[in-house]
Amino acid sequence: MTHWSESARRMLGYDAVEAVGRTAVDVLGDHAAGEARRALEERTRWLRTALVRHRDGHLLNIWLLARRLDGDGGAEWLMAESPAPGPLADEDRTLAEWGFAQSPHHIGLFDTELRAMRVNTALERAAALPEDRIRGMVPSEIVVSPQSPLVDQAMREVIETGEQRQVDTYARVPGESRERAWSVALAPLTNPEGVVCGVSLTASDRTEHYWARRRLMLVNEAGSRIGSTLDITRTAEELIEVATPELADYAAVDLLSFIQRGDEPPADSPTGPVTMRRAAMRSVDGEFPEGTLNPGDPTEYPMSSPVAECLALGRPAVYEITAPTLTAWAEHDPERAARLRLYGAHSVMIVPMRARGVTLGVALFARKQHPAPFESDDLLLAEEITARAAVCIDNARRYARERQTAVTLQRSLLPQTQPAQAALQIASRYLPAGGQAGVGGDWFDIIPLSGARVGLVVGDVVGHGIQAAATMGRLRSAVRTLADIDLPPDELLTHLDDVVIRLGAEAFDADAEVVGDIGATCLYAVYDPVVGRCSLASAGHPLPAVVRPDGVAHTLDAPIGPPLGLGGLPFETAEFDLPEGSLLALYTDGLIEARSHDMDEGRHTLLRVLDYPGRSIASPDELCDDAFAALLPDRPDDDSVLLIARTRRLKEGQVASWEVPFDPAAVARARTDAVSRLTEWGLDDELGFTAELVVSELITNAIRYGQPPIHLRLIHERALICEVSDASYTSPRLRRARVFDEGGRGLLLVAQLTQRWGTRYTPDGKTIWADISPMSG
Incomplete structure (x- = not known):
C-alpha cells in the first residue's frame, strides 16, 4: 500500500501509518485483494462487491473499484471502496429532494402528454409562477416565446425515439x-x-456566452466591412451600417471640419462650442432625432453639451434618457433635447472618434425600439468598432491629403494656359487616375519655337503618387529647356534619355543597395506652319492619330524608339506633310487602355471619334470631350492626356525671303528690301528702325563669321520674325565689348532690341533668329 486516505481510515479502522507499506492482502484480506490483482492483470478496471476485513476483525460488504495505473515506476493500482448499497434512508431522500429543488439549473419533469409534473425553484423563478400553477402546463405555456413550440416538438421526438435531444x-x-x-x-x-414514461427538461442560462459571441461576431463584421475604401464618407456609412440594428436603433457620425477641408489636424482636442459636419446617419424606422439634418450639413454643439464634453475629455459616455437627463441637456442644447424627447430614445451613447492621437469627430448611438438600455459591454463594443472606423477614416484623410497634394503638384507642373501662337488651334484634356491608384506622371506641353513653329509634347512617367508627379515635372522642365535650343526631335529625346538615366542614378537607395529605375515614355512633335510640315520622334510612346482634310482618321506610321532610361539606343525622326485643316491627336496610354478593353480596341474607338467623313467638322474642344466620354470610365485606373491640334498655314504674303550675296556691300541692299516689305505689311512705323538694325547686324555677322550661301527670311505672324541663315555651324556668342574694342556689340544690341533671339541648327548650317514686337522695338 502506497497511499491511504482519511475515508479509508473511517471505513476500515486503519490509520495511514498502519496501512502504508503493508501488502493489500494484509490490510484488505486475501479474497478481495487477490481477486482484484488477478483481474487487473487482464484488464484496466474492475468493480464488484467484496468482503473486506475491518481492523477489529469483522467483515464488511463494500463496493470495491480498482483501476490500473501504468506510471514511470511500473504498474500501480488505485483501489476505492464504498459501503455496499442498501435501502435509501429518509435523510437521503430528503437530500435528493433538496438537490432537485435547489439546483441552479432549470429542471422540469413532464409526462408523455408534455404536462408538467414537477419543476424546481429555478424554473419557478424563470416562469414567474409557483409550481402548483405550473403543473399540467406544457412548456410553450410555461414560457411564452416564438421559439417555445420548438421545445414542444423536440420533447415529442424524445418520447417517440427514446433518445436525448439538445435544443438552443x-x-x-x-x-x-x-x-x-x-x-x-x-x-x-x-x-x-x-418504457418511456416522461421527459426531463434541464435548461441552462447561456445568455452571457450568447451575447459575448454576438459582440465578437459584430467586431469581426466591423473588421471586414469597415474601411473597404479610402473614402471618408463611405467609411462613416459602413460604421453605422454595422451598428444598426445590431447595436443601436439609430447611429450617426459627425466629423470635424478640418477633415473635409483637408487641413492639418489641430494640436489639441476641441474645447468649447464645436461645429462638425454630419458624415452619415441611419435609423431602423426612418425617423431621425435631428429632424431635417442631412449628410453633409453642418451641426453645432454648444459648450458643456454632452457631445462637446465627451470630445473635450476624450472619453465615451452612456446616458439614460430620463426626465432629469433631458432637463439637464435642455440647459445646454434645448433644441436637440426637444427633438430627442420627440424621437423617443431611452438610451444614448456618445463615443469620440480618435486615431493616432487625433480627434476626428464623434459617433452617436441611440436605442428606441430595442428595450434594453446600453450597458458597459455595449459601450466597450461601440468603442471597439468606432476605433476601427476612426483608424480607417484617418487613413482615408491621409490618403485624400496626399492625393490632393499630388494632384496640386501635378496640375501646377502642367500648362495652366495655352501659349500665344498662330500655327495650331489646340485643345487639351487631362484626367488624373481615380480610386486608390493616385495621380500618375502623365504630362503634355505646348512650346512656341522659333520661326513660328510649335512643339507638342506628351509623356508618361511609370508609377503613381508624388514621386511620379515630381519626376514628371523635372522631365517637362528638361524638355522645355532642350526645346528652347531648337534641337530636332530625335536629338531632344536622346538628351532626355540621358536626363532620365541621371535621375535614376540619383534615386539610388544606399540601404537597399539598389538603383531606383525610372521608366518614362515621351513623344515630341514639331509643326512648321510656313511649309506645313511636321516632324516627330517617339520614345516608347503611342503614335498620334492624324485626320487629313478628307476626314479619314488613321494612326501615323512611324518608327517608335525605346522608352526613356535604357540608354545607348537611337531615336529616329519621322517627317510628313500636314495640309491646312488637318488634325493631329497626341495622347497617353491611359486614354486607350482600360480593364474593359485593350489598347488596339481603344485606339480604334479613338479613330472612330476623330473620323468625320460625311459629317460636320467638330472643334478640337468638342472632339476632346467626345473622346473622353467614349473611352474613359468614371474612375479611370490611369492618368489620361489628350492633345488635339488643327493645323494652320501661314499665307504666302506673310513670308518674305531673299538670298544675300556673300559681300559686305550687300548689307545695305538687304536693309532696303526688309524695310520695303515692312512697309507693305504696315509695320515700318512701329518696327522699321529696329528691324533695319537687326537685319544689318545679323547679315554682317553671317558675312564676317559664317559661310555662303546666306539667306534672309522675314515672317509676319503675331510679331515680326527675322531669320538669317548661313552654311557655317559656328555659333555666335553674346559678350560685352571692352572700351577700346571695335566690334563685339552687335549681338548685344540685338538682344536688347528684340523680344528674344537664338540659334537653330539645320542640316545645311545654322539660322540666327530674332523676334521683334512693338514692345521690344
Missing part, C-alpha cells in the same frame, strides 16, 4: 427587457422495463 432557444424572462439564451437538454424517463 431564446426567450425573455418575465420582468426583464433583454432576451436570454437557453441551452435545453431533454432526456427520456423510463421505467424498469425500459
